[in-house]
Every structure is written in C-alpha cells, then in structure tokens.
Amino acid sequence: MRQETIENYLKTIYNLSSNNTAVVNNQKIADRLSLNPATVTEGLRKLHELKYIVYEKSYGSRLTASGSKLALDIVRRHRIWETYLAKELGFGWDEVHAIAEELEHVNNVKLINKLASILGNPIYDPHGDPIPDEKGKIQKSNFIKLSEAKVKFYYKVMGVTDHSTTFLKYLEKHNLIIGASINIKTIEDFDNSIVLICQKKEVNISPKAAECIIVQSI
Amino acid sequence: MRQETIENYLKTIYNLSSNNTAVVNNQKIADRLSLNPATVTEGLRKLHELKYIVYEKSYGSRLTASGSKLALDIVRRHRIWETYLAKELGFGWDEVHAIAEELEHVNNVKLINKLASILGNPIYDPHGDPIPDEKGKIQKSNFIKLSEAKVKFYYKVMGVTDHSTTFLKYLEKHNLIIGASINIKTIEDFDNSIVLICQKKEVNISPKAAECIIVQSI
DNA sequence: ATTATCTTTTTGGCATACCAAAATTAATAA
DNA sequence: TTATTAATTTTGGTATGCCAAAAAGATAAT
Numbered sequence: 001m002r003q004e005t006i007e008n009y010l011k012t013i014y015n016l017s018s019n020n021t022a023v024v025n026n027q028k029i030a031d032r033l034s035l036n037p038a039t040v041t042e043g044l045r046k047l048h049e050l051k052y053i054v055y056e057k058s059y060g061s062r063l064t065a066s067g068s069k070l071a072l073d074i075v076r077r078h079r080i081w082e083t084y085l086a087k088e089l090g091f092g093w094d095e096v097h098a099i100a101e102e103l104e105h106v107n108n109v110k111l112i113n114k115l116a117s118i119l120g121n122p123i124y125d126p127h128g129d130p131i132p133d134e135k136g137k138i139q140k141s142n143f144i145k146l147s148e149a150k151v152k153f154y155y156k157v158m159g160v161t162d163h164s165t166t167f168l169k170y171l172e173k174h175n176l177i178i179g180a181s182i183n184i185k186t187i188e189d190f191d192n193s194i195v196l197i198c199q200k201k202e203v204n205i206s207p208k209a210a211e212c213i214i215v216q217s218i
Numbered sequence: 219m220r221q222e223t224i225e226n227y228l229k230t231i232y233n234l235s236s237n238n239t240a241v242v243n244n245q246k247i248a249d250r251l252s253l254n255p256a257t258v259t260e261g262l263r264k265l266h267e268l269k270y271i272v273y274e275k276s277y278g279s280r281l282t283a284s285g286s287k288l289a290l291d292i293v294r295r296h297r298i299w300e301t302y303l304a305k306e307l308g309f310g311w312d313e314v315h316a317i318a319e320e321l322e323h324v325n326n327v328k329l330i331n332k333l334a335s336i337l338g339n340p341i342y343d344p345h346g347d348p349i350p351d352e353k354g355k356i357q358k359s360n361f362i363k364l365s366e367a368k369v370k371f372y373y374k375v376m377g378v379t380d381h382s383t384t385f386l387k388y389l390e391k392h393n394l395i396i397g398a399s400i401n402i403k404t405i406e407d408f409d410n411s412i413v414l415i416c417q418k419k420e421v422n423i424s425p426k427a428a429e430c431i432i433v434q435s436i
Numbered sequence: 437a438t439t440a441t442c443t444t445t446t447t448g449g450c451a452t453a454c455c456a457a458a459a460t461t462a463a464t465a466a
Numbered sequence: 467t468t469a470t471t472a473a474t475t476t477t478g479g480t481a482t483g484c485c486a487a488a489a490a491g492a493t494a495a496t
Binding site: 025026027037041042057058 | 473476
C-alpha cells in the first residue's frame with residue numbers, strides 16, 4: 001500500500017472517531033476521501049492486514065496503537081504546517097488547509113520539529129484544534145464549536161474558523177469578539193438557530209455562523 | 219500519468235540535457251530515477267503523447283516548450299526549497315536535497331513566491347545552481363566545476379558542493395577560500411589532477427576535489 | 437564487413453488504486 | 467415479523483507504474 005494512501009485513511013479515521021475510541025463506518029470514510037465504498041472496503045481490509053486498524057466486517061474500524069501513532073503524526077504535521085503557513089508565511093486561515101493537505105505527507109521529523117520550534121511549540125492550531133507533540137501526546141481540548149454548545153451553559157468565545165470580512169462584520173455587530181462571555185438561552189427547534197446572551201443583550205445566531213465560532217466552557 | 223511521475227521525468231531530462239537542447243538517452247534517465255530501462259521507454263512514450271517531450275525511438279528525448287516550462291517550474295521549486303531549508307531553517311547543505319526532492323511536488327505558486335521573496339528572490343541556490351524566476355527565466359550561469367576548467371585560464375572560487383569538515387579543511391590548507399583567484403597551470407594526463415596557482419603557490423588538486431569546487435571564469 | 441557489445445524496445449506479468457453494478461447483510465419502519 | 471431502505475461487500479474490470487527476460491537495433495572493435 002502506498003504510504004500516502006495509508007496516511008490519508010488513518011488521518012480520516014482519526015478525525016472521524018474524534019475521541020479516538022469510537023468505531024468509524026465506511027461510508028463516512030468514503031465521503032471524506034471522495035472514494036467509492038467498494039474502494040474503502042478494500043482499503044480497510046489491507047489496513048487491517050497491516051495492523052494499523054481493527055476492522056470488523058459490516059461493523060466498522062478503529063485504530064490500533066500503531067495506527068493511532070501514525071495518525072497522530074500526520075495530524076501533527078498537518079497542523080504544524082497550517083500554523084506555519086498562517087503565522088510565518090502570511091497565508092489566510094482559509095488557504096492553509098489545502099496546502100497543508102499536501103505538505104503533511106513530507107515525512108521529516110527534523111523539519112516539523114524545526115517549524116514547531118520556530119512557532120514556539122504551539123499546542124493549538126489557527127482553527128483551535130490541538131497539535132500533538134512529537135510523541136503523539138495531545139492536549140485534550142475543551143474547545144467546541146458554538147453549534148455544539150448546550151442550553152443554559154456559559155462559554156467564552158475563543159476563535160473563529162471563517163475569516164471573511166462579511167463574517168467578521170457579522171460578529172462585531174453582535175459583540176461576539178474573542179474573549180466575550182456568552183450564555184446559551186435556547187436553541188430553536190425548527191432551524192437550530194441559537195439564542196444567546198452576550199453583554200446583556202439577546203443575540204440570535206444562525207446554525208451556519210455557529211459552525212464557525214469556537215467557544216470554551218467556563 | 220501521475221503528476222509526480224511526469225515531474226520526475228521532466229526534471230531529470232532537463233538536468234541531463236544541461237543546455238536544454240541536447241538529446242538525452244534512456245539509460246541515463248533510468249539510472250537517475252533508479253528505474254528499469256523498459257519502464258523508461260514506456261514513460262517516454264507517454265510523455266511524448268502528452269507533448270511534454272519529443273521522443274524519437276532508439277535515439278532520445280528533448281523537452282518541448284511546454285515540457286521545458288514544467289521542468290523549469292520544478293527546478294525552481296526544488297532550488298527555492300533548498301535555499302529556504304538551508305538559509306531560513308538551518309539545515310546543512312548536505313541535507314536539503316533529499317527534503318526538497320519531496321517538497322518540490324507541492325505545487326502552489328503563492329507559496330514558492332513567498333519563500334523566494336523572504337529569501338530576497340535569489341538567482342542562485344546554495345550549490346551555485348541558478349534558480350529560474352516565476353516565468354521560467356534563468357540567469358545563465360558562468361559557474362563551472364573546477365574539474366571542467368581549462369589550462370591557462372583564470373578563475374575565481376565561488377562555492378563548494380561538499381560541506382564536510384574534512385573537505386573544508388583540505389581547502390583551507392590550500393588557501394582555496396571563497397573569492398580566491400586561481401590560474402590553471404596544467405592538468406595531469408595520467409590522473410586528471412589539476413595543478414593551479416593560488417596566492418603565488420602551486421597547488422595540486424585531485425579530480426575528486428575538483429568536482430566539488432565551483433569556479434567562475436574571470 | 438562482421439562480430440561483439442551496448443542500448444533500446446517488446447512481450448508478458450505483477451501490484452496498487454480505483455470504479456460500477458450486482459449481491460449480500462444490517463437497520464428501520466410498517 | 468416482514469418489507470423496505472440503507473450500508474457493505476463481492477465481482478469483474480480499468481489504468482498506472484513497475485519489472486525480468488527475450489528480441490531487435492545501434493555502435494564500436496577488429
């Protein structure tokens with residue numbers, strides 16, 4: 001199996017099993033990688049043979065220790081590159097993902113560690129996702145998307161994943177700046193829009209906007 | 219044909235036809251890419267179909283305008299990365315080639331131009347090879363290896379392609395520092411070793427060392 | 437000019453990574 | 467529980483990139 005193929009599968013399985021214990025189903029992998037389901041079945045069978053995953057037919061896959069190790073390594077490379085592209089090379093946060101998607105396959109530990117060191121060994125990337133360290137250790141993040149927030153809970157705005165002028169203006173209008181404290185009042189049943197209190201004013205946030213706002217439970 | 223495969227062939231053909239007009243034979247391509255001659259024959263036939271090269275059976279290949287364009291682009295990416303790795307990320311000149319060999323396939327114009335700009339848009343890389351500009355224009359270099367120097371001519375030492383301590387000490391001992399002026403006295407017939415005058419002293423340079431010293435006609 | 441040698445090409449074959457369509461298996465709803 | 471729908475797997479097939487060994491072509495040496 002080509003190394004790049006292996007890496008793409010493992011990264012995808014890792015990302016889809018967020019907590020890294022959940023079993024991932026084939027269809028989601030096929031969607032993410034834009035592959036035919038038949039191709040995925042084949043791929044997973046091979047990854048099982050290579051002992052990167054445990055694959056149970058008609059059930060799903062989860063990473064083994066060695067698969068997890070490789071997946072974390074790829075995730076590290078990807079996030080370090082994203083951060084480097086954004087912070088050191090002046091790319092927009094909307095541009096970095098696609099480039100990092102290619103750069104992540106260049107496997108040179110010294111290179112990634114050097115970039116990380118220049119960046120001050122960050123534990124979070126520009127999107128608020130945690131960056132595994134060289135050993136694969138990951139800072140468990142309590143950052144979530146506003147769209148995943150629960151009613152009555154208090155949160156702090158930590159970042160955004162969309163940096164378009166229109167979106168930033170939208171946020172400004174509602175006082176949703178970085179660091180702002182918010183309280184979720186209700187989530188509308190019919191369209192999932194979120195009603196929250198920010199600086200004593202009631203604000204209505206669309207589901208689309210809520211997807212792009214990163215918050216932390218406080 | 220996979221993009222990476224195309225790029226590796228074109229780069230190799232470009233490098234082997236130095237002046238970019240000479241016809242390149244299959245065996246040299248096979249050697250450089252560590253491929254079976256049969257594979258090369260196949261590859262060249264496909265590149266001909268794609269109009270990247272003109273390939274005449276049992277004769278050889280040369281780049282077309284479009285092949286040359288792509289080749290120069292790859293060469294640019296490779297040499298910019300080498301320079302960036304060496305100058306900005308602190309890699310040794312012996313390490314940069316292998317890493318650049320992978321990074322060169324990441325095709326993002328903005329990225330390469332940004333790196334070039336940080337470096338001050340250099341026209342030569344750490345090995346003394348010229349870096350094509352964004353349009354593929356190349357500064358014609360009059361740098362040659364000392365091994366290609368001619369008797370009675372005057373040259374200036376411009377760089378080295380081997381950075382081992384032992385080699386640098388060898389040079390120092392003979393006063394062959396960067397910028398030094400030299401005059402080729404004779405080239406020994408039986409072993410091709412070079413006798414030159416440097417700072418009024420006669421110095422004998424082995425063919426192996428002469429391969430690693432870059433000079434410029436003055 | 438005719439071997440001998442070296443290079444290139446052809447032939448037949450293998451592994452990988454894919455897909456479409458059919459068949460199977462699992463999940464869900466009636 | 468049985469039908470219906472959805473997910474998964476099998477089957478048969480394609481394109482790419484590679485190789486070894488045999489055949490053909492070109493080059494050099496005597």
